[in-house]
Amino acid sequence: MGENTSLQTEDLKFDPPDDFVKNANINDPEIYRKADDDPEGFWEEQAEEIEWFKKWDRVHEWDAPHSKWFIGGKLNASYNCLDVNVKKNPDKLAIIWEGENGDIRKYTYRELLEETARLANALKEQGVKKGDIVTIYLPMIPEIIISMLACARIGAPHSVVFAAFSGGSLCTRIEDAKSDLIITCDGYYRRGKIVEQKKKADTGLSSCESVKKVIVVKNLGNEIDIESGRDIWWHDILKDTDPVCEPEVMDSEDMLFLMYTSGTTGKPKGIVHTTGGYMVGTHITAKWIFDLKDDDIYWCTADCGWITGHSYIVYGPLSNGTTVLMYEGAPDYPEKDRFWDIVERHKATILYTAPTAIRSFMKWGDDWPAKHDLSTLRLLGSVGEPINPGAWIWYHEKIGNSRCPIVDTWWQTETGMVMISPLPGVTSTKPGSATFAFPGVKAAVLDEKGKEMPPGKDGLLAITRPWPSMVRTIHGDEERFIETYWSKWDRDTYFAGDGAKMDEDGYFLISGRIDDVIQVSGHRIGTAEIESTLVSHPSVAEAGVVGRSDEIKGEVIYAYVILKTGISGNDELKKKLTGHVDANIGPFARPRRVIFADELPKTRSGKIMRRVLKAIANGKDTGDVTTLQDPDVVDVLKNRTKEAE
Numbered sequence: 001m002g003e004n005t006s007l008q009t010e011d012l013k014f015d016p017p018d019d020f021v022k023n024a025n026i027n028d029p030e031i032y033r034k035a036d037d038d039p040e041g042f043w044e045e046q047a048e049e050i051e052w053f054k055k056w057d058r059v060h061e062w063d064a065p066h067s068k069w070f071i072g073g074k075l076n077a078s079y080n081c082l083d084v085n086v087k088k089n090p091d092k093l094a095i096i097w098e099g100e101n102g103d104i105r106k107y108t109y110r111e112l113l114e115e116t117a118r119l120a121n122a123l124k125e126q127g128v129k130k131g132d133i134v135t136i137y138l139p140m141i142p143e144i145i146i147s148m149l150a151c152a153r154i155g156a157p158h159s160v161v162f163a164a165f166s167g168g169s170l171c172t173r174i175e176d177a178k179s180d181l182i183i184t185c186d187g188y189y190r191r192g193k194i195v196e197q198k199k200k201a202d203t204g205l206s207s208c209e210s211v212k213k214v215i216v217v218k219n220l221g222n223e224i225d226i227e228s229g230r231d232i233w234w235h236d237i238l239k240d241t242d243p244v245c246e247p248e249v250m251d252s253e254d255m256l257f258l259m260y261t262s263g264t265t266g267k268p269k270g271i272v273h274t275t276g277g278y279m280v281g282t283h284i285t286a287k288w289i290f291d292l293k294d295d296d297i298y299w300c301t302a303d304c305g306w307i308t309g310h311s312y313i314v315y316g317p318l319s320n321g322t323t324v325l326m327y328e329g330a331p332d333y334p335e336k337d338r339f340w341d342i343v344e345r346h347k348a349t350i351l352y353t354a355p356t357a358i359r360s361f362m363k364w365g366d367d368w369p370a371k372h373d374l375s376t377l378r379l380l381g382s383v384g385e386p387i388n389p390g391a392w393i394w395y396h397e398k399i400g401n402s403r404c405p406i407v408d409t410w411w412q413t414e415t416g417m418v419m420i421s422p423l424p425g426v427t428s429t430k431p432g433s434a435t436f437a438f439p440g441v442k443a444a445v446l447d448e449k450g451k452e453m454p455p456g457k458d459g460l461l462a463i464t465r466p467w468p469s470m471v472r473t474i475h476g477d478e479e480r481f482i483e484t485y486w487s488k489w490d491r492d493t494y495f496a497g498d499g500a501k502m503d504e505d506g507y508f509l510i511s512g513r514i515d516d517v518i519q520v521s522g523h524r525i526g527t528a529e530i531e532s533t534l535v536s537h538p539s540v541a542e543a544g545v546v547g548r549s550d551e552i553k554g555e556v557i558y559a560y561v562i563l564k565t566g567i568s569g570n571d572e573l574k575k576k577l578t579g580h581v582d583a584n585i586g587p588f589a590r591p592r593r594v595i596f597a598d599e600l601p602k603t604r605s606g607k608i609m610r611r612v613l614k615a616i617a618n619g620k621d622t623g624d625v626t627t628l629q630d631p632d633v634v635d636v637l638k639n640r641t642k643e644a645e
């Protein structure tokens with residue numbers, strides 16, 4: 001079946017290879033039933049896998065939609081990622097880092113602990129206390145992991161802002177978190193060019209009063225402005241600090257971190273994750289889904305600025321004592337085989353990446369991976385967006401040599417851990433399906449009213465039982481938390497925002513977001529954020545932004561823009577507008593097309609009908625448009641969209 005590349009994949013099924021099953025961390029199919037019979041007992045058993053300073057008094061409390069896990073338990077996340085492994089094998093490699101320019105840095109668990117403890121002590125000296133939120137604005141260099149773990153060590157929740165975000169986006173997040181210390185760097189490389197990170201940070205900080213201290217990593221040595229009294233060099237404050245720092249004893253329900261993510265309004269949501277449940281959830285999913293073993297070289301290509309990096313570069317793998325491979329740069333720099341070159345040189349055994357990357361590799365051709373020895377790989381993973389069967393099969397054949405199981409993992413910033421995924425030593429996989437809910441997790445496909453959909457019928461993805469690493473609230477906005485996730489059906493049923501269906505065998509097929517959130521190259525962006533950025537440009541009166549499906553990126557952004565009276569649209573203005581989004585959010589949010597419009601499809605009450613706009617952008621049938629203020633708009637915009645192609 002290995003060479004079958006047809007897209008008639010419904011009947012394709014790949015059983016886990018026998019030798020994989022034999023050695024897998026989990027290979028007992030009964031695990032699902034056992035977990036279902038007694039979910040609390042199941043999670044309690046998994047909680048025993050991590051180290052607690054004090055065990056919990058009760059496993060779970062559910063006052064829907066509020067969940068508490070391992071109540072009364074005391075632990076520290078950095079202790080579990082570092083000290084626990086130093087006790088076992090201090091000289092084992094924790095991080096193998098490769099810079100875009102080819103530099104390599106390695107940290108053993110002992111070294112990582114010492115660096116973390118140094119920074120933790122330095123943070124304390126700078127006045128950071130338990131409960132203070134520290135903002136981290138760093139690219140993929142080892143200091144980002146050290147910073148996260150140092151914060152966890154002293155009980156200061158971190159809020160990591162993806163390095164490619166603009167200074168303005170950084171500022172919005174700092175203000176929402178009321179963070180007064182940030183950690184950034186002078187600059188970093190992206191496709192061989194210097195990104196002046198400190199300069200971006202300075203731009204954001206100029207309108208962000210709360211920040212008192214900025215710790216700056218000297219990464220490239222490019223010139224930067226230093227604001228005396230505020231900016232301090234990382235190496236200066238770490239120079240004479242003690243490499244020992246007692247971990248703060250954290251309550252299971254103390255906040256571990258905040259992670260901002262996009263929703264349906266312009267304002268990003270600060271997703272709150274706490275310590276005990278998150279550590280248990282990420283530890284066990286990493287161990288079972290990625291089958292982490294002592295001799296693995298595990299590579300997750302995500303960025304620590306997103307949830308995937310938090311859960312499956314940092315907390316999950318490190319708490320399992322894994323050797324984590326980390327790469328700073330772009331997949332096509334200097335050539336299109338950079339990933340395969342890295343796999344070969346570092347002998348990576350597990351690769352976890354995004355469908356958008358896989359589709360780019362497919363487009364670049366089979367010769368690039370074929371030039372390299374990928375025989376060390378034994379397991380492949382996918383995350384961030386639906387993987388189409390064609391990409392799944394290419395990944396399986398060309399990268400996994402038809403040998404490696406693929407785990408297509410569905411989850412979200414809010415879920416903290418993978419929720420739907422194969423267990424590689426148990427589950428027979430089907431290309432395009434994330435298969436089944438993880439043991440102990442309960443997912444369903446429901447209709448608008450909350451009734452379960454029959455197999456084959458499209459519905460909405462719901463999680464119908466609480467899980468340890470679930471979002472606890474939205475920072476400072478409890479109402480939005482309830483409204484967004486727990487109001488579609490009953491208070492105890494989580495609304496994921498994704499469309500899904502189940503096949504006859506109970507396999508989940510997840511089609512992606514059904515709300516005003518889009519996944520571009522696996523990056524989550526709210527259309528409202530882009531719209532409000534566009535209307536902040538002096539030439540723009542109104543904007544409607546939708547996703548258009550794209551062969552490589554999953555989705556790309558189409559922006560329909562009404563200009564202010566007297567302003568005429570031309571190519572130069574289009575460029576200015578895309579540049580404006582670039583500068584105000586980040587390059588990943590840049591619209592693929594800007595289409596000037598005289599009017600947008602609106603209801604009689606003046607609301608943009610996104611369903612219609614989306615159909616127009618995608619060249620699809622717009623359905624019933626009789627409720628529009630002006631149904632003629634549809635044809636005009638259809639033509640303009642065609643012209644813009």
Ligand code: PRX
Pocket residue numbers: 261306307308382383384385386387408409410411412413414434496497498510511512513519522523524
């Ligand atoms: O639409 C789903 C998509 O990514 C969304 C969550 O985005 P974010 O919070 O940024 O986290 C991404 C990484 C965990 C989901 O609502 N998504 C993620 N994984 C998959 C997926 N869609 C289909 N299949 C997946 N495996």
